[in-house]
Amino acid sequence: MKVLMISLNYAPEMTGVGKYSAELAEWLALRGHTIRVITASPYYPEWRVRPGYNPRTYTTERINNVSVTRVPFWCPKQPSGLRRVLHLMSFALFAFPAAMWQIAWRPQAVWLVEPPLFASPSALLAARIAGASFWLHVQDYEVDAAFRLGILKGRVARKLALCLEKWLMSRADVVSAPSVAMTRLAVQKGVPREKTYTFTNWVEIQHAHSNSADSAYRAQLAIGRGVHVVLYSGNLGLKQGLEIIADVAKLLMWRTDILFVICGAGPAKSLLHERTHGLPNIKFLDLQPKERFDELLALADMHVLPQRADAADIVMPSKLGAMLSSNRPVIATASRGTELWDVVNSVGLAVEPESPTALSQAVLRLADDCRLREHLGALGRQYAASNLSKDSILLQFEARLRSSVTGRQGVGDEATMT
Incomplete structure (x- = not known):
């Protein structure tokens, strides 16, 4: 053709x-x-x-x-x-x-x-x-x-x-x-x-990294052993509701074993920098080379995927497939009954959109439960392999x-x- x-x-x-x-x-x-x-x-x-x-x-x-x-x-x-x-x-x-x-x-x-x-x-x-x-x-x-x-x-x-x-x-x-x-x-x-x-x-299903500690990004970002990494990677747009990550980082400052990593580029990056100024539990990375993408995903102990409530079912985040295939659990902010909620709730954690409290509780739940992280990570990868x-x-x-x-x-x- x-x-x-x-x-x-x-x-x-x-x-x-x-x-x-x-x-x-x-x-x-x-x-x-x-x-x-x-x-x-x-x-x-x-x-x-x-x-x-x-x-x-x-x-x-x-x-x-x-x-x-x-x-x-x-x-x-x-x-x-x-x-x-x-x-x-x-x-x-x-x-x-x-x-x-x-x-x-x-x-x-x-x-x-x-x-x-x-x-x-x-x-x-x-x-x-x-x-x-x-x-x-x-x-x-x-x-x-x-x-x-x-x-x-x-x-x-x-x-x-x-x-x-x-x-x-x-x-x-x-x-x-x-x-x-x-x-x-x-x-x-x-x-x-x-x-x-x-x-x-x-999504192209690649080799599943079993241990976040194996990622070279840990040494690059000087992340200590035993620290749980919450990763967002992708476009940093003004209308995605990414400010919730900054709000959750503030709520969880008392947990020195939880670190937020935001990787990407876009018009919201400078605003996020301003909003998180002085926070010790958040780090930023520029958009990384394609050759290191799988390694970047392996840095995560969990992925976070914010979505505003008013964007429900008019867009499906393209980054979701890669997150699910990475063998790491996904937390998404999505309204109950939307397709994003249905998909993530079956293999990860779906929480109320635009609620820093709900998202912080989900992060804490995964940080404190290694078996749950492994279980949900495996479920997500299986879903990606079967459907994506x-x-x-x-x-x-x-x-x-x-x-x-x-x-x-x-x-x-x-x-x-x-």
């Missing part, structure tokens, strides 16, 4: 959408498919374009048998409110001519990752002119998130945005999302159930993609006959 992928984020970004888009494209290329990608220069999660890339020009490079076209875009240093909207719009604007240029290549499928939803018209138009299947993959319901989190406001604006979203989603041949709850939401937004597909974020295996998920996806291409070709043949 010939697949045109439009994704704001792509390799060499190592977290979030960029990681999954690149792994998907490269996996398909290894399977013999021809993949072309339209993306931006790498900037996430630091929100700073990396050296060697120019966000003002169109460039093309080849990465692991995938042709990658990078388009101009605007990258704000503080991605909040209107700036974030303009950032997404800038990519959609400059991705349009790149998508139109690819029509002559005659892709059989056009795959768009949301956000940005603003790029949907370009993807839809390119797909229809080329006679290709249009697949919209929703990693984040940006319209719902923008209004729930207060990035955008106003009843009229919300109604118009939701109407536009519904119109665009209804034109896709397939609409997918990484969780059952997010897929169900697509149906509630008017997408026919038969057009939806749950495309879970996968990369090859299993991508083979099923490939079959559905091929089916959508065949279905669209059938529609084209019927149109030609009539």
